Amino acid sequence: FPYTTLFRSNRGVKKVKNIHPTVKPLKLIQYLVRLVTPKEGVVLDPFMGSGTTGIASKSQGFKYIGFDMTKKYCEIAEARIKNVSYQKRLF
DSSP: OOOEEEEEETTEEEEEEOOOTTOOOHHHHHHHHHHHOOTTOEEEESSOTTSHHHHHHHHTTOEEEEOOSOHHHHHHHHHHHHTOOOOOOOO
């Protein structure tokens, strides 16, 4: 399901429409990242698509490396991942 991501740039707020055909549920990918990534681990995503794994990794406090051969998908992923912040658990 395509949706629009808002992000801030030097020139104000921009919209990026996610046109990737296989967007995964973020909660599922966050769970999988926590399940298989050791503490201080790095997540590698060689087929980054729209960046859901990068978002999940960054939001869980993991480092990540992601790439895709489609330039448009890389732009979408970059716009989506830029706005993610890591919130440490308090308890």
